[in-house]
Amino acid sequence: MNSVPKLAKRAQLLKPSPILMLAARAGELKAAGHNVISLSIGEPDWDTYGNIKEAAIASIIAGKTKYTPPAGIPELRKAVADQASLELGVQYDSAHVTVSSGAKFVLFAALQALVDPGDEVLLVAPFWASYTTMVELADGVPHIITCDKSVDFKLTPALLREAITPKTKVLLLNSPSNPTGKVYSRDELSAIAAVLREHPQIAIISDDIYNRLSFNEKLAPHLLHVAPDLRDRVVVLNGASKSYAMTGWRLGWALGPKEIIVAMSNYQSQSVSCANATAQYAAVEAVKNSDRDVALTVETLRQRRDFLIGELNKIDGIETAIPEGAFYLWVDVSRYFGRSLNGKVMRGSAELAAALLDEKMVVVVPGIEFGLEGYFRLSYALDNVKGKEAIDRLKEFLSALT
Ligand SMILES: Cc1ncc(COP(=O)(O)O)c(C=O)c1O
Numbered sequence: 001m002n003s004v005p006k007l008a009k010r011a012q013l014l015k016p017s018p019i020l021m022l023a024a025r026a027g028e029l030k031a032a033g034h035n036v037i038s039l040s041i042g043e044p045d046w047d048t049y050g051n052i053k054e055a056a057i058a059s060i061i062a063g064k065t066k067y068t069p070p071a072g073i074p075e076l077r078k079a080v081a082d083q084a085s086l087e088l089g090v091q092y093d094s095a096h097v098t099v100s101s102g103a104k105f106v107l108f109a110a111l112q113a114l115v116d117p118g119d120e121v122l123l124v125a126p127f128w129a130s131y132t133t134m135v136e137l138a139d140g141v142p143h144i145i146t147c148d149k150s151v152d153f154k155l156t157p158a159l160l161r162e163a164i165t166p167k168t169k170v171l172l173l174n175s176p177s178n179p180t181g182k183v184y185s186r187d188e189l190s191a192i193a194a195v196l197r198e199h200p201q202i203a204i205i206s207d208d209i210y211n212r213l214s215f216n217e218k219l220a221p222h223l224l225h226v227a228p229d230l231r232d233r234v235v236v237l238n239g240a241s242k243s244y245a246m247t248g249w250r251l252g253w254a255l256g257p258k259e260i261i262v263a264m265s266n267y268q269s270q271s272v273s274c275a276n277a278t279a280q281y282a283a284v285e286a287v288k289n290s291d292r293d294v295a296l297t298v299e300t301l302r303q304r305r306d307f308l309i310g311e312l313n314k315i316d317g318i319e320t321a322i323p324e325g326a327f328y329l330w331v332d333v334s335r336y337f338g339r340s341l342n343g344k345v346m347r348g349s350a351e352l353a354a355a356l357l358d359e360k361m362v363v364v365v366p367g368i369e370f371g372l373e374g375y376f377r378l379s380y381a382l383d384n385v386k387g388k389e390a391i392d393r394l395k396e397f398l399s400a401l402t
Contacts, residue, residue, distance in 0.1 A: 013136060019129060019365055022353065026363045037390040038363040039378040042178070044245035044327075046300075049293045052244060052286045059281035066277060070269030071261070072099025072253070073280045079287040080238075084255050088224045090231045096255050098265045099283075101275045103209050103239035103252030106264070108134050109271075110235050110254060111170070113263035114203050115140035119169035124155045125371035126330070128178045128207070132371075143168070144371055153180045153321065153330070153372075157191040164199055171196070174207040176220050179370045179377040180330040181323020183214060186221045193227035203260075205235045209252075210326040212243040212294050215302050220325055232257045240279070242326075243294055244286040249279035301327050304380040304387065311391040315398060327381045330367075334374035339401035346401065348373055359400075360393040 022040060030036045059065075071077065077094035085092045100106045107130075115121060117139035123131050125146045135142045145163045147153050155173070173192075175184040184192075196202060206223055214220040224234060239252030254264060268274070305322075308329060312320050319332040339346055341359065346352045349366035353376065356362050367375030380387060 010137065014133065017129065018350070018369055022357065022363055022365070025354075025357060029357070029361060034361045036357075036361045036363065037382075037386050037393070039380075039382070039387075039390050040363040040365045041379045041381045043247040043381060044242065044297075045381045045383070046245050046297060048245050048249070048282075049286070049290055051289055052246070052282045055285035056278050056282035060278055064277055064281055068274045068277050068280060070098075070274050071265035072097065072275060073277070073284075075284045076253075076280045076287070079284050080253050080255065083287050084236060084238075087219055088222055088236070090224050090228050092255050095258050096261055097253055098261045098268065099251070099253045099275050099280060100264075100268045101252070101272050102250040103207070103237055103241065104130065105250075105268075105272065106239070106252040106254045107205065107207065107237055108137070109264040109267045110205055110237065110256075110260070111135060111138040111140065112267050113260055114138075114170055114205075114235075116169070118167060120165060120167045122160070122163055122168060122171040123371070124173065126153060126177070126179050126367065126375070127172070127371055128174060129369050129371075131172055140169070141167070146372065148372065149321075149332070153177065153182050154184060154188060155192060156188075157195045160192060160195045164195075164202070168199065168202055170203045170205055172205045172207065173223065174209075175222075176210040176214060176323070176325025178210065178326055179328050179365070179367070179375075180321060181326045181328050182321065182330075183216070183220045183324040186226050189221060189223050190226040193223060193230060196227075196230060196233070200233070203233050203235065204230065205237055208236060208238045209242050211238065213298060213301060213327060214325040215298065215305070216324050218295075235260060240283045240286050244283075244290055245297075246279070246282070246286065249276065249282060251275055251279040251283045301380065304384055305329070307384050308378070308380050308387050308391060311388055315391075315395045318398075327379055329378040329380065331376045331378055332374060333367075333376050333398075336398055336401055337374075341401055349375060352376070356394065356397050360397045362390045362393050362397070364394075 077097040081092040115138040120143040121135040121140045132142045211220040235256040240246035353366040364376040
C-alpha cells in the first residue's frame with residue numbers, strides 16, 4: 001500500500017500559528033451564535049482610502065494587469081525611494097527598492113538573502129510572532145534578547161553588546177513595536193548605533209511597518225535619522241498594509257544597498273515572480289497621496305487608545321504601558337497567574353486567554369506568543385463601543401478569579 005511521503009524537516013518545523021488557532025476557536029464560537037469580540041486583530045478595521053481604490057480600478061481598466069518586473073513597477077519603486085529619501089534623510093533611488101507580496105514576504109526574502117546556516121539573528125522580545133520561524137526557515141538561529149519592563153520593552157546598548165557573538169549576522173528592530181506599541185527615541189537609537197558601529201559584520205533589518213501610525217511625531221524616529229553612516233548595512237522594511245489599511249492587497253517593500261536588494265529581487269523572481277500588479281498601482285497612489293488620511297487615522301487611534309486605557313485603568317491591578325505607535329495595548333496580567341476559575345488554575349497568559357474566550361467570548365493574544373510571558377496584547381483596531389464591552393467583560397472575568 002502507498003503511504004504519504006515523509007515531510008521535509010523544514011515542513012515538520014512549521015507549526016500552525018497559535019494566534020490563528022485562537023481565531024479558529026473564536027470562529028467556532030461565533031458560528032454557534034455567541035457574541036464574540038476580538039481584541040486580537042492585527043489589521044486596520046477602517047477601509048482602504050477611496051483614492052487608492054480608484055487608482056487600482058483605473059489601472060485594471062487601462063489593462064495594466066500583466067506580470068510586472070520582479071522588483072516592482074518603476075513608478076512604485078520611484079515613489080517609495082522618493083518618500084524614504086525625504087523622510088529618512090538618506091538618498092535612495094529606484095535601484096535601492098524592491099517590492100513584493102506583503103512586508104512579510106519581503107522580510108522572508110531579506111533573511112533568505114542574508115542568513116547562512118548557523119548565522120545568528122538577534123530578535124528583541126517581545127517581538128512579532130513570525131520572526132523566529134522565518135529565521136529558522138533561513139537555517140538561521142534566533143538569538144532572543146529579552147527586553148522586559150525594566151528596560152521599557154526596548155533593546156538597550158548593554159543588552160545588545162552582551163548578545164553579539166562572532167556568529168551574529170542580523171539585528172531585527174521593530175519600532176513602533178508589535179506587540180507593545182513602544183517607539184525608540186532618537187537617543188536610544190543613537191546608543192544602539194554606537195554599538196553597531198563596533199560590529200561591521202551585522203546587518204540591520206528595520207521593520208518600519210507601523211512607522212506612520214505614530215502618536216508623538218508624524219513619523220517614528222528611525223535608526224537612519226541618527227546614523228545615516230549605517231545606510232549600507234540597513235534594510236528598511238515597510239509596506240502598505242497598516243499605514244494605508246491595505247492588508248489584503250499584500251504589498252510590501254524594502255530599501256537597502258543594491259547588492260542585497262538585487263539578491264532579494266532574484267529570490268522573489270524565482271518564487272512569487274512579482275507582487276500583484278493591481279496592488280502595485282494602488283500603492284503608488286497610497287504612497288504619494290495619503291498623508292491627510294493617515295493623519296486622521298492616527299487621531300482616531302489616539303482617541304481609542306486613550307479611551308481603552310481609561311477603561312482598563314478601572315480594573316484593579318491592571319498595568320498598561322502607554323503605546324506611542326501602532327494599535328496595540330500591552331497589558332500586564334501576571335498578577336492573575338496562580339488564581340483559578342472553576343477549580344482550574346491559570347498558569348500563564350495562554351491559559352488565561354483561553355479561559356477568557358470560553359467564559360466571556362473575548363479574544364486576546366497571550367503575551368507568550370510574542371516571546372514574553374505575563375501580558376495580553378489587545379488590539380484597538382475596533383470601535384469604542386465594542387472596545388468598552390470587551391473591557392467590561394475582561395473586568396468581570398478577572399474579578400471572578402479566586
Ligand atoms: C511587526 C510586523 N511586521 C511585518 C508585518 C507584515 O505585514 P504585511 O505582510 O501585511 O505587509 C506585520 C503584520 O502583522 C507586523 O506586525
